[in-house]
Amino acid sequence: MGTVMHDGQIEVAVDALASALASQFPESAGLSIQRVESAGTVVAPFRVGVELVARLPLVPSDSDAVRKSVRREQEYAAVLADHLRVAIPRPRGIGEPFEGYPGIWSVWTWLPGRSLDRLPMAQDRRLARDLAELVGTIHALPTGGRSWNGEGRGGTPLADTPWVRESIERSAHLIDPRKATAVWERALAACPHRGAAVRIHGDPMPGNFLVNDGRLTGMVDVAPPAFGDPAADLQPAWVLFEEPARSVFLSATGLDEFAQERGRGWAFEMAIGGAHYYEHTNAVFFQQAMRTLERLLEQ
Numbered sequence: 001m002g003t004v005m006h007d008g009q010i011e012v013a014v015d016a017l018a019s020a021l022a023s024q025f026p027e028s029a030g031l032s033i034q035r036v037e038s039a040g041t042v043v044a045p046f047r048v049g050v051e052l053v054a055r056l057p058l059v060p061s062d063s064d065a066v067r068k069s070v071r072r073e074q075e076y077a078a079v080l081a082d083h084l085r086v087a088i089p090r091p092r093g094i095g096e097p098f099e100g101y102p103g104i105w106s107v108w109t110w111l112p113g114r115s116l117d118r119l120p121m122a123q124d125r126r127l128a129r130d131l132a133e134l135v136g137t138i139h140a141l142p143t144g145g146r147s148w149n150g151e152g153r154g155g156t157p158l159a160d161t162p163w164v165r166e167s168i169e170r171s172a173h174l175i176d177p178r179k180a181t182a183v184w185e186r187a188l189a190a191c192p193h194r195g196a197a198v199r200i201h202g203d204p205m206p207g208n209f210l211v212n213d214g215r216l217t218g219m220v221d222v223a224p225p226a227f228g229d230p231a232a233d234l235q236p237a238w239v240l241f242e243e244p245a246r247s248v249f250l251s252a253t254g255l256d257e258f259a260q261e262r263g264r265g266w267a268f269e270m271a272i273g274g275a276h277y278y279e280h281t282n283a284v285f286f287q288q289a290m291r292t293l294e295r296l297l298e299q
Helices: 014-025 064-081 125-139 162-170 177-188 229-235 245-253 257-277 283-297
Strands: 033-035 041-050 053-055 091-095 106-109 199-200 211-212 215-219 226-228
Touching: 014 041, 014 053, 014 091, 041 226, 041 283, 053 091, 064 091, 064 106, 125 199, 125 215, 125 229, 162 177, 162 257, 177 257, 177 283, 199 229, 229 245, 229 257, 257 283
Parallel strands: none
Antiparallel strands: 033 041, 041 053, 053 106, 091 106, 199 226, 211 215
């Protein structure tokens, strides 16, 4: 039994998933199924045979909104595959609820590589350029006039929230709350994004990317298209990189100093919330959040 991180989280039995795959995806019947070690906080991945991966949300739901979201993810994967240099998984279908799992899930092609959140790449300038190129390519994709939908990262302007303030208080045993508050208020005071929203990645966390031989080669978590402040995608500067790679990444994105200040805020928001929330349930994410906070608070 894995560690429970969220209310409503369900541990999926491999045998039950095997039966569901055989019933709903007959071509996968008889293939081996293996849990994939992951520090992910949203989805539990299972490798199916050699070429496939089943992705099951930790907190299942069969709502129309979730079904629509998965369809949009799978449609968007094809769009990204046509524009990004890194590999993108290809959808193989949407799974229906089964015994022991009352939610929608999905099947994708498996991508080879090592998860970036498992590797010490913090000073790698090549990786910094690779990641900057990826987010820059996404930012350049057309938006069709769409804007931030009020959910997730990318809001314009970066907004103060009770969650961040409460997280600072709840993390007082981990960090200096005065320094943390100063970092947050500095980001809030930055000049907001001017002009129309751009297409953004929205969650450029290390666990969403794959590396081979020190180069970025894959993006494994394809969320529905997101739009908003491009500064939201500057998180890797503090989540992942040390100097000089941090400056290489920031420079390569081409975003100005005001965006960099807002980017600090987006990185802080993720880290301050994750530090206390995952302190006892997800060691990889907790350590990543703490490293991010150390980098932000020392500047």
